[in-house]
Amino acid sequence: MKNLRPELIELLKKGYCTPRLSRLAAKTGSKATTIHYNIKQMEGDGIVKSYKAVFDHSKIEEGFCTFVLINLDRREYKTPEEIGKMLAKYQQVESVDIITGGWELIVKVRTKDIEEYYEFSKKALLIRGIDRTQTLSSLLEIKSEFVG
Amino acid sequence: MKNLRPELIELLKKGYCTPRLSRLAAKTGSKATTIHYNIKQMEGDGIVKSYKAVFDHSKIEEGFCTFVLINLDRREYKTPEEIGKMLAKYQQVESVDIITGGWELIVKVRTKDIEEYYEFSKKALLIRGIDRTQTLSSLLEIKSEFVG
DNA sequence: TAAATTTTTGAATATAATTCAAATCATGAA
DNA sequence: TTCATGATTTGAATTATATTCAAAAATTTA
Numbered sequence: 287m288k289n290l291r292p293e294l295i296e297l298l299k300k301g302y303c304t305p306r307l308s309r310l311a312a313k314t315g316s317k318a319t320t321i322h323y324n325i326k327q328m329e330g331d332g333i334v335k336s337y338k339a340v341f342d343h344s345k346i347e348e349g350f351c352t353f354v355l356i357n358l359d360r361r362e363y364k365t366p367e368e369i370g371k372m373l374a375k376y377q378q379v380e381s382v383d384i385i386t387g388g389w390e391l392i393v394k395v396r397t398k399d400i401e402e403y404y405e406f407s408k409k410a411l412l413i414r415g416i417d418r419t420q421t422l423s424s425l426l427e428i429k430s431e432f433v434g
Numbered sequence: 435m436k437n438l439r440p441e442l443i444e445l446l447k448k449g450y451c452t453p454r455l456s457r458l459a460a461k462t463g464s465k466a467t468t469i470h471y472n473i474k475q476m477e478g479d480g481i482v483k484s485y486k487a488v489f490d491h492s493k494i495e496e497g498f499c500t501f502v503l504i505n506l507d508r509r510e511y512k513t514p515e516e517i518g519k520m521l522a523k524y525q526q527v528e529s530v531d532i533i534t535g536g537w538e539l540i541v542k543v544r545t546k547d548i549e550e551y552y553e554f555s556k557k558a559l560l561i562r563g564i565d566r567t568q569t570l571s572s573l574l575e576i577k578s579e580f581v582g
Numbered sequence: 583t584a585a586a587t588t589t590t591t592g593a594a595t596a597t598a599a600t601t602c603a604a605a606t607c608a609t610g611a612a
Numbered sequence: 613t614t615c616a617t618g619a620t621t622t623g624a625a626t627t628a629t630a631t632t633c634a635a636a637a638a639t640t641t642a
Contacts, residue, residue, distance in 0.1 A: 298482070305452075387570040431528065
């Protein structure tokens with residue numbers, strides 16, 4: 287008998303959820319069929335990309351969160367987009383943005399703890415094309431994607 | 435006949451979604467009742483906080499994204515937590531973290547455009563307790579919460 | 583104003599979630 | 613190892629919900 291949680295968490299992070307039409311109908315005062323019609327339309331228009339679960343990061347081995355500011359090495363002629371796409375492949379990386387200001391990239395990383403972050407940084411950040419990085423560790427998440 | 439989209443978007447941002455047990459069952463090879471049991475358990479343990487929709491920000495008046503690094507004014511004796519909680523109240527603020535490094539706070543902000551960001555910054559960032567801010571505008575979101 | 587289009591609705595159907603009792607599996611004490 | 617206890621999985625029955633579809637209402641266009 288295997289532990290189903292890890293697999294369920296991975297699937298629910300990406301999708302495998304669906305809107306509750308009847309609840310939305312009750313809340314908005316419309317009929318469920320009307321909600322259905324409107325939501326299918328939003329899905330078709332690409333407004334809604336997916337439905338997913340929001341987790342308590344501290345309870346799924348993602349308790350350590352950092353923002354990494356990245357300066358590229360101009361001599362390597364790598365674009366921010368190329369480097370960004372490489373970083374985006376890591377499952378620890380929650381977001382990657384190309385930015386204006388003193389850095390080319392900002393990356394949000396979630397790991398279990400500082401040790402896992404160290405291992406991540408060695409393989410992901412010590413690469414050709416990245417000149418310098420500045421890691422900002424989150425001490426407290428006051429607000430995050432989920433407001434509840 | 436009112437446009438239902440704005441209301442639906444607001445509700446779906448926070449919740450009003452539910453896992454698709456039968457799909458998860460098919461995917462994992464377990465029975466739907468087993469998935470049900472396991473997910474209820476995760477909900478009870480506080481691992482799952484909610485189920486929500488993921489939107490294409492560019493299609494819901496949130497096309498402009500910035501990261502704001504904040505230095506507090508020590509003379510005002512406000513804690514990062516106090517200032518952070520004030521900022522968290524704005525609906526344009528996606529996340530607020532207290533961080534280590536050269537700044538006390540990092541805030542992720544989503545607005546329709548640069549004009550709305552300017553209005554936001556005037557009322558949210560020009561307050562007692564905040565000394566200096568550095569705004570990093572996202573030019574391209576290479577990866578964000580949703581991977582698909 | 584009429585015609586065409588979009589949106590809402592109700593009724594019928596199809597799917598899926600939930601409940602619950604029984605069976606299976608895992609764990610630890612004797 | 614065996615037995616007893618608790619946890620997890622399962623199947624059957626029920627309940628709730630989503631989906632389909634044709635018709636009605638509302639809106640837009642000509």
